[in-house]
Structures are given as C-alpha cells and as structure tokens.
Amino acid sequence: MSELICLLICSVILLVIALLHVAYLTYAERKIIARMQQRLGPNRVGPRGLLQPFADMLKLLTKEPIIPYGVDKNIFVLAPLISLVCAGSGLAFIPLWSNFVLSNANVGLLFILALSSLSAYGIILAGWSSNSRYALLGGLRSAAQVISYEIAMGLSLLSVVVMAGSFNLGDIVRAQANLPWKAFLFPQIIGFVVFLISAVAECNRVPFDLPEAESELVAGYFVEYSGMRFALFYLAEYFAMLVMSGLAVTCFLGGWLGPFSIPGLPFFWFLLKLYAFLFFYIWLRATLPRYRYDQLMDLGWKLLIPLAILNLFLTAIIKLLV
Amino acid sequence: MQPLIELEKRQVGEEAWEEPFFLNMGPQHPSTHGVLRLRIELEGETIVNCEPVIGYLHRGIEKLAETLNPNQCILLSDRLDYISSVANNVAFALAFERLMKIEVPRRARLIRTIVSEMARLCSHLLWLATHALDIGAITVFLYCFREREWLLQIFEKICGARLTHGYVRVGGVRRDFTPEVVEELYEFVRVFPERILDYETLLDENRIWLKRTKGIGVVSPEKAIDLGLTGPSLRGSGVPYDVRKFRPYDAYDEVEFLVPTGKNGDTYDRYKVRMQEMRQSASIIKQCLDKLSETEGEPVLSEKAPDLLLPKMRKEVCPMLTPKGKVVFRTRKKEIIPKGEAFASIEAPKGELAVYVISDGTDTPWRLRIRTPSFVHISAIPYLAKGHMIADLVAIIGTLDIVLGDSDK
Numbered sequence: 001m002s003e004l005i006c007l008l009i010c011s012v013i014l015l016v017i018a019l020l021h022v023a024y025l026t027y028a029e030r031k032i033i034a035r036m037q038q039r040l041g042p043n044r045v046g047p048r049g050l051l052q053p054f055a056d057m058l059k060l061l062t063k064e065p066i067i068p069y070g071v072d073k074n075i076f077v078l079a080p081l082i083s084l085v086c087a088g089s090g091l092a093f094i095p096l097w098s099n100f101v102l103s104n105a106n107v108g109l110l111f112i113l114a115l116s117s118l119s120a121y122g123i124i125l126a127g128w129s130s131n132s133r134y135a136l137l138g139g140l141r142s143a144a145q146v147i148s149y150e151i152a153m154g155l156s157l158l159s160v161v162v163m164a165g166s167f168n169l170g171d172i173v174r175a176q177a178n179l180p181w182k183a184f185l186f187p188q189i190i191g192f193v194v195f196l197i198s199a200v201a202e203c204n205r206v207p208f209d210l211p212e213a214e215s216e217l218v219a220g221y222f223v224e225y226s227g228m229r230f231a232l233f234y235l236a237e238y239f240a241m242l243v244m245s246g247l248a249v250t251c252f253l254g255g256w257l258g259p260f261s262i263p264g265l266p267f268f269w270f271l272l273k274l275y276a277f278l279f280f281y282i283w284l285r286a287t288l289p290r291y292r293y294d295q296l297m298d299l300g301w302k303l304l305i306p307l308a309i310l311n312l313f314l315t316a317i318i319k320l321l322v
Numbered sequence: 323m324q325p326l327i328e329l330e331k332r333q334v335g336e337e338a339w340e341e342p343f344f345l346n347m348g349p350q351h352p353s354t355h356g357v358l359r360l361r362i363e364l365e366g367e368t369i370v371n372c373e374p375v376i377g378y379l380h381r382g383i384e385k386l387a388e389t390l391n392p393n394q395c396i397l398l399s400d401r402l403d404y405i406s407s408v409a410n411n412v413a414f415a416l417a418f419e420r421l422m423k424i425e426v427p428r429r430a431r432l433i434r435t436i437v438s439e440m441a442r443l444c445s446h447l448l449w450l451a452t453h454a455l456d457i458g459a460i461t462v463f464l465y466c467f468r469e470r471e472w473l474l475q476i477f478e479k480i481c482g483a484r485l486t487h488g489y490v491r492v493g494g495v496r497r498d499f500t501p502e503v504v505e506e507l508y509e510f511v512r513v514f515p516e517r518i519l520d521y522e523t524l525l526d527e528n529r530i531w532l533k534r535t536k537g538i539g540v541v542s543p544e545k546a547i548d549l550g551l552t553g554p555s556l557r558g559s560g561v562p563y564d565v566r567k568f569r570p571y572d573a574y575d576e577v578e579f580l581v582p583t584g585k586n587g588d589t590y591d592r593y594k595v596r597m598q599e600m601r602q603s604a605s606i607i608k609q610c611l612d613k614l615s616e617t618e619g620e621p622v623l624s625e626k627a628p629d630l631l632l633p634k635m636r637k638e639v640c641p642m643l644t645p646k647g648k649v650v651f652r653t654r655k656k657e658i659i660p661k662g663e664a665f666a667s668i669e670a671p672k673g674e675l676a677v678y679v680i681s682d683g684t685d686t687p688w689r690l691r692i693r694t695p696s697f698v699h700i701s702a703i704p705y706l707a708k709g710h711m712i713a714d715l716v717a718i719i720g721t722l723d724i725v726l727g728d729s730d731k
Contacts, residue, residue, distance in 0.1 A: 037464035133345050137367065137712070206458060207530055215353040215456040216716050289530045290458025292713040293367055 014102055018091050022238040023053035029282045036286040063227035075129035080232035083122025086115045087236040090243035095170045097256045097266045108169040120146040127221040138220025141293050142211035148300030153198035155308035156191040159315040160251045173255035183254035190311040192252045194304050199244040205281055207288040245277035349378045353456040353716045356726030372707045374700050379730040387690040392418040392492045400486035403728035405448050406441035409670040411490035416666035417677040418492045424626045429617040430494035435573040436610045439603040444473050445671030446596050453720035457534050462524050469517050479503050493627025511608045535590035539706040539718040550698040553673030555722055558584040558592030565669040577609040589721040628657035672723050696728035
C-alpha cells in the first residue's frame with residue numbers, strides 16, 4: 001500500500017515538473033524565435049513576460065469549449081485526451097539519473113515507441129470526428145506520416161538496442177559508459193541522424209508539421225477545437241517533444257553521463273542535453289520551410305528506412321564480429 | 323469545372339458514383355492573400371479542378387471614378403493594389419495627363435520614379451514575406467517586414483501616409499522631397515542589397531525550399547502570354563517584357579537597369595526574378611537620387627495641373643449651411659477634362675497596370691477602365707494548379723503575387 005502511495009506521489013511530482021517544463025518550453029520557444037526574428041516576444045505579463053504561460057493557461061481554461069454541429073461527440077472529446085495521455089506517459093520511462101526513474105521497466109523503449117504511435121491515433125481520430133474537410137485532410141496526413149516515420153525510428157532505435165543488449169533505458173545508458181565520449185553518438189551516427197529526423201516528424205514539428213500546416217489546412221486536425229481541448233493538443237505536442245528529446249539523450253547521448261560528475265547536481269548533464277535538443281527543435285522551426293506531404297513520404301520510405309536498415313545490419317555484423 | 327447542378331445530376335443519374343471531394347478554400351483562409359475563394363475538387367490531396375471565385379472585395383472603383391474629378395480618382399486608385407498604392411497613382415495620373423496634355427516637370431518625374439520603385443520594393447518584400455510564410459518559412463516573413471517597415475516610414479516622411487499615399491497628382495507630385503528624405507533613401511539603398519542576402523541565405527539553397535518551388539506551377543513562355551500573365555510572373559517564363567523598357571514613362575528612359583528573366587517558368591524562377599528585381603529597384607532609386615540633385619529647386623507640379631478643389635458645391639444642395647444667407651461660398655473652379663480618350667500603362671510591381679479614360683468634356687471621366695494584373699493572374703490559377711497538391715496550390719497563389727483589392731476593384 002505504501003508503495004502505491006509513494007508511486008502516486010512520484011507520478012504527481014513528475015507530472016508537475018513536466019507541466020512546468022512544457023509551460024516554459026512554450027515561453028522559451030516564443031522568446032527564442034522572437035530573438036531569431038528580431039522581435040521581442042512576450043514581455044507584458046510579469047517580469048520579461050515570465051508569467052505568460054500561466055496567463056495563456058488561464059485564458060484557455062476559461063474559454064467556452066465549443067462542440068460544433070455534426071461532430072462525432074464522444075470521439076471528438078476523447079481524441080485530445082488520447083493524444084495527451086499517450087504522448088505524456090512516455091516520460092515515466094526515461095531515467096533522469098541512475099535508478100532515478102519512475103518506472104524501471106525492462107521494455108521501456110518498446111513502451112515509449114508503442115505509446116508514441118498511439119498518440120497519432122488521437123490526431124487521426126480528431127481529424128475524422130471533426131466533420132470538417134480541413135481536419136480530415138490533416139488526420140489523413142498524420143496517418144501517412146506515422147506509417148512513414150515510425151518504422152525508420154523503430155529501426156534506428158533497434159540498432160541501439162543491439163549495441164546495448166537491452167530494452168531497459170537505464171541499461172542502455174550504462175552500456176554507453178565505457179565508450180569514447182560516453183555516448184552511442186559516434187558508433188551510431190547514421191542511426192542518430194535517422195532518429196533525429198523521425199523524432200521531429202513524430203512530434204509534428206516544422207518542417208514536418210503537415211497535419212496542422214497552418215498555411216494550407218488552416219490548423220489541420222484541430223481546426224474545430226477550442227478552449228482547453230485545443231490546449232490539450234498543444235500540451236501533447238510539447239510532451240512529445242520532451243519525450244523524444246529525452247529518448248534521444250538516453251539512447252544516443254549517454255543520458256545522465258557526463259565528462260565529469262558535478263556533486264549536488266546529479267541531473268545536470270541530462271538536463272543540459274535535453275535542453276540542447278529542445279533548442280534544436282525550436283531552431284528548426286525558425287529556419288526551415290515545410291515539406292510537402294508526398295515529399296515527406298519519399299524521404300521516409302526512400303531514404304530513412306533503407307538507411308536505418310543498413311545501419312541495423314552494420315551494427316549487427318559488427319556486434320557479431322567483435 | 324462543371325457547374326454544381328450538372329454534378330448533382332451525374333451523381334443521381336448513375337448508380338455507382340464516386341463522390342468528388344470538394345474543398346472550399348477561402349474566402350477566410352490564411353494563405354489566399356485576402357478574400358480569394360477557391361473551389362477545389364480533390365482526389366486525395368491532388369487537385370483535379372480548381373475554380374477561383376472572386377468579388378468579395380468589389381467596391382465598384384471603375385463606376386465610382388465616373389463621379390470624381392481626376393485628382394479624386396487618384397485617391398481612389400490607392401485602394402486598388404493597396405500594397406503599392408503609388409504605382410496605381412502614377413498609372414491614373416499618366417492617363418489623365420495624356421488626356422489633358424499636361425507636361426510633367428523633370429523633378430516630378432524623377433520623384434515619381436523613385437516612389438514607384440519604393441512601391442515595387444514594398445510589394446516585392448510583402449510578396450516574399452507571405453510567399454515564404456505560405457511555404458512554411460516564418461523567419462523570412464519578419465526579415466522582410468523589417469525592411470518594409472523602413473520603407474513605409476520613409477513614405478510617411480514623404481507624404482504623411484503609410485499605405486494609401488495619394489502622393490501623386492495630375493501634373494506632378496503633391497510635394498517635394500525634403501533633404502532628410504533624400505538622405506534616408508541614400509542610406510536605404512546602401513544597406514538594402516545586404517539585406518537581400520539575408521533572405522537569400524535562408525531560401526536560395528534550402529533543400530526544402532528548392533523541393534517546394536522547383537517544377538511547381540510551370541508555364542511555358544507561349545502559355546504565359548496566352549494566359550495574359552505580365553510582370554515578374556511572365557518574366558519568370560523567360561519573356562523579357564517590361565513596360566518600363568518597352569514604353570518608358572516618367573524617368574525610366576533616363577536610368578539604366580536590367581530586366582531579369584527566368585528560364586524554366588516555375589515558382590523558383592519567379593522567385594529569383596523578383597529577388598533580382600529588388601536589386602534593380604534599389605539601383606534605379608540610387609540613380610534617380612543622383613539626378614535629383616541636378617534639379618534642386620525646380621517645381622514638382624506643372625502649372626497647368628488641375629486644382630485640388632472639389633466640384634462646385636451648389637447652394638441648393640446644402641441650404642442649411644447658409645441659414646441667414648450671409649456665408650459666401652467660395653466659387654470653385656470646375657476643371658474641364660478635354661473631350662477624348664487616353665491610355666496609360668505602367669509596370670506595376672505585380673504586372674502591367676493599364677488605365678483607359680474616356681472623357682465627354684465634363685469635369686469627371688465618362689468612363690474609366692482599369693486593367694489590373696491580379697485579376698488576370700487569378701484566372702491563371704486553375705491552369706497552374708491542375709495536377710498539383712494542396713500544398714503547391716498555396717505556393718502557386720503566392721508566386722503569382724495577387725492582391726484581391728487589385729483584382730476585385
């Protein structure tokens with residue numbers, strides 16, 4: 001019983017920390033992009049606009065949730081929740097530090113992959129149930145995107161698993177401890193690049209933000225959503241970014257391992273790498289235009305998947321020989 | 323595209339039919355550049371048919387012009403292509419000047435050329451900003467607005483307005499440049515070519531940008547002429563037609579500039595053409611500024627220029643204004659436009675803008691016809707879009723550079 005309560009408390013703490021991260025990730029995104037575009041960004045609410053995320057949250061919470069005429073009501077309400085839950089619960093498996101992980105599952109990696117694929121269902125269902133053509137097109141694009149990228153991502157992570165010999169994320173990090181630079185980055189450089197590109201597609205971020213493509217489909221799958229339900233989709237996107245960055249740090253950059261350990265700040269290296277990844281996402285958004293839907297499938301099927309398979313074979317052969 | 327009724331008949335008549343997927347894009351859509359509405363028939367994401375629906379911004383400018391005197395017509399022309407209103411002003415003024423046989427002083431012609439090119443820069447900057455935004459590059463948007471803002475501020479110093487300038491008058495311009503304006507323009511043309519490099523580093527060799535623009539919306543030179551494309555959209559296909567070279571107006575015969583052309587006639591070539599044009603515009607402004615110093619102190623308005631006064635206000639229309647009959651009305655001279663007709667066409671930023679005026683000898687034109695580039699370009703959308711995807715449609719709308727105020731009149 002006490003174990004269960006402990007787990008509950010830990011979950012709540014993790015959730016709060018993650019939510020705070022998401023809130024300030026939106027703020028950081030707006031500020032960083034503003035700096036890149038020679039604007040100021042949010043600067044009205046609180047000192048330097050630091051309370052902006054809370055103002056936004058309050059605004060969205062108090063807005064009227066509109067359910068348009070003709071939507072499939074149950075699915076319409078459920079879709080953002082599916083998206084959020086599936087995107088967010090992956091956080092539980094990512095080790096912040098040796099043994100400092102909410103759920104030390106032996107199949108952690110598989111679980112995260114499964115959940116992130118499921119979160120695409122939220123998007124597809126939202127598009128389908130909205131009774132809007134733009135939303136439908138957004139949902140269809142999302143489906144196309146999922147089938148093109150999940151495979152490449154799974155294969156690139158599989159070569160990491162081959163290297164580490166375990167699906168447990170903690171073990172994967174420990175397997176990197178003896179390598180030069182304490183990371184799978186160099187032995188798995190092809191896998192890393194493939195994963196990086198697929199992860200951006202997984203989170204529906206620029207340049208793969210096709211399901212929501214603002215200038216084409218207005219807002220794509222969530223065009224009919226408003227108020228907090230709309231915000232849930234946003235939360236899901238940012239949670240997915242956190243999970244994917246966390247996964248990249250864990251699988252390719254050596255997780256909590258660093259060149260030297262800093263006493264008192266055990267999470268320092270993990271967070272540093274995580275923030276670097278998040279910055280990378282934001283940077284991409286300020287720089288790149290959007291891919292077209294068929295070009296994205298081209299890239300996925302003709303380039304990333306063959307590369308990932310090749311990488312997997314190479315890894316397996318080297319593993320056999322060594 | 324088939325009319326709706328026919329489609330319904332087909333659907334009802336046959337037993338097994340596939341329902342075409344219609345998408346109504348606009349009039350409220352972020353990338354239709356105003357209130358353009360497109361009825362699209364889709365197959366997956368591929369466009370089978372596309373029908374533009376316009377008229378949401380119709381204000382009857384041509385009809386309205388029949389009730390206004392020449393100088394008022396010019397203010398009306400601001401509302402055509404509101405991105406580059408000075409260019410419209412010039413077209414209207416040229417038509418009326420040809421009709422009224424007014425010679426424009428050299429200094430005024432130089433100033434007009436400068437502001438026309440400034441308008442071209444404004445228009446091309448806004449085009450690049452929105453075109454890039456449509457394709458997904460958000461940073462270019464703000465970079466372009468940075469320079470556009472500077473230009474608008476210069477415009478504000480020139481004539482007090484940022485968007486609807488009404489700076490040109492029949493027979494010249496409203497007022498002379500101040501030394502401050504000349505200085506700032508020199509600074510602008512010095513800095514601007516470097517800023518163009520900013521945009522080009524973000525786009526020119528960007529793989530995604532290339533993928534999204536190369537081979538999209540290809541028009542052969544012959545087809546471009548058939549479709550009636552003008553301006554950069556035509557030159558992108560390799561036809562070196564530019565009104566500034568073919569029928570020079572204002573001071574364009576005094577300055578040297580190149581007419582950049584493309585080769586393949588795709589979206590990328592039209593992008594390159596416009597980027598080159600921006601450089602040429604900056605150089606034209608610089609040459610004109612140099613020449614402007616030669617004409618220091620000369621008038622900027624012809625002596626024969628019509629008055630700015632309104633048509634004579636008749637007493638019986640507003641008797642309330644003179645309750646005791648003591649207020650004396652200033653007599654306002656009616657400027658008679660000589661009987662006849664005149665045609666003027668200019669190279670507006672978006673294409674060839676032509677104005678045709680007929681006068682029957684009163685103070686207002688009997689008929690005023692405007693040929694606007696956007697109207698013609700919109701009619702080319704179905705041809706360009708067929709077989710492409712929705713994402714390309716957005717790029718095609720962007721590359722044709724349309725403004726709905728221009729098309730709907």
